[in-house]
Amino acid sequence: MFKALMLENTDGFKASVTQVDEARLPQGDVTVAMAYSTLNFKDGLAIANKSPVVRQWPMVAGIDGAGTVLESSHPNWRAGDAVVHNGWGVGETHWGCLAEKARLKGDWLIRLPSAFTPRQAMAIGTAGYTAMLCVLALEDHGVKPDAGEVLVTGATGGVGSVAIALLAKLGFTVVAATGKASEEPYLKSLGASSVMDRTTLSAPGKPFQKERWAGVVDAVGSHTLANALAQTRYGGVVAACGLAQGMDLPTTVMPFILRGVTLAGVDSVMAPLVKRQRAWDRLACDLDPALLETMVHEVPLEAAIASAHDLMDGKVRGRVVVRLAV
The missing domain is CATH 3.40.50.720 (NAD(P)-binding Rossmann-like Domain)
Structure with a gap:
């Protein structure tokens, strides 16, 4: 079992942080232990039910995640690798990263740049x-x-x-x-x-x-x-x-x-890997981690729903980082 921010729409919309059986994870060739996620505008729309972002129900929210590979059948990844995920319809059509575990496609992942910690990667998001x-x-x-x-x-x-x-x-x-x-x-x-x-x-x-x-x-x-x-x-x-x-x-x-x-x-969701890698390489060179820290507000997963509503109400400055690992 693992904790996840689940969005449901069976008898009306519901967003909750709940325990989920690992057997329910979707198909994918890499399983990741998520350390941090974040709240982007699209996450706020989905969690606050402000726009039809979610295409399949139920859905684990979270288009971004940073963590460590637990299991992999993908040739590019092995257990212990530090990875970052952005976009690719995750949190919309595929269970997302506002969860302690996520199962993703290896082709969606990039290696965590050595310049950043998982928390910093999600402060960027x-x-x-x-x-x-x-x-x-x-x-x-x-x-x-x-x-x-x-x-x-x-x-x-x-x-x-x-x-x-x-x-x-x-x-x-x-x-x-x-x-x-x-x-x-x-x-x-x-x-x-x-x-x-x-x-x-x-x-x-x-x-x-x-x-x-x-x-x-x-x-x-x-x-x-x-x-x-x-x-x-x-x-x-x-x-x-x-x-x-x-x-x-x-x-x-x-x-x-x-x-x-x-x-x-400018599209970030389906951008090809070469463009993603170029962007992250430049971020590692051109973004001051100390300055990045001044933009960040960190919350636990249990506070992510309230923070999403704050984001939609224009009450958030900079970046919200969601802590998943204990």
């Missing part, structure tokens, strides 16, 4: 790994630190916090957009040069506005993304990875055809 993918998208499209300001929306969230820290270390001038004015000291401690009120971006705006941003990391979507695009400088790049405000995009083609703006979509 999908949110931080996505932030790195966004930074790589800006770099790959030619955005350099001397090109001008880079905007980060949803700045106090997991993606935003890590993106600010990464971009600042790489020499970019970062402007953080947030609705939490009291968090300005926190955002500047991560490396933001200035902080702006998100309301200047979140309302409907003109399709073409004064040029400002050389690059954008957007985890918000909707009008915020539309306004960011309308303000992006000639040849600039917007990396879009989230939909906290909404999944709509009320914009026009004008930024693309008159300013040559690139909208780069």
Whole structure:
């Protein structure tokens, strides 16, 4: 038996931390003893039942996990290996990692970078790994630190916090957009040069506005993304990875055809292994573990449900790490 955060929908939705028989674990070629997991936006949606994230019931929540291999029939893994898991539909169609044990596919795993402990890997989680993918998208499209300001929306969230820290270390001038004015000291401690009120971006705006941003990391979507695009400088790049405000995009083609703006979509869930490995290798080089610690709030598994609701209510700053090992 092992503890897991189980989501059920038989006689109405229910989320609970319960004991689960190991015989119920799904098919997979690697069994992992999970040391830590985390709460990402998608986890919050699933646990708080805010969106139809879960596709099969019952479901163990948790798209991320870090731990040690217990058993493996996969050629790349053996007992004792330290591994990290992100995405791949886990917590949606396959039992997830907010549990003391998980059975996964070896092809989904990457080796825990030596620069990080399992706790630090989950302080990064999908949110931080996505932030790195966004930074790589800006770099790959030619955005350099001397090109001008880079905007980060949803700045106090997991993606935003890590993106600010990464971009600042790489020499970019970062402007953080947030609705939490009291968090300005926190955002500047991560490396933001200035902080702006998100309301200047979140309302409907003109399709073409004064040029400002050389690059954008957007985890918000909707009008915020539309306004960011309308303000992006000639040849600039917007990396879009989230939909906290909404999944709509009320914009026009004008930024693309008159300013040559690139909208780069960033997916972390099904990204191929080579892209994942590149992101984690860069995180190991470019993310300061001490700075990472300032973003982290650790909770036991029993507190994860309440923390998920706090995440959905906008009460969480940075990253929530869920402790699974005793």
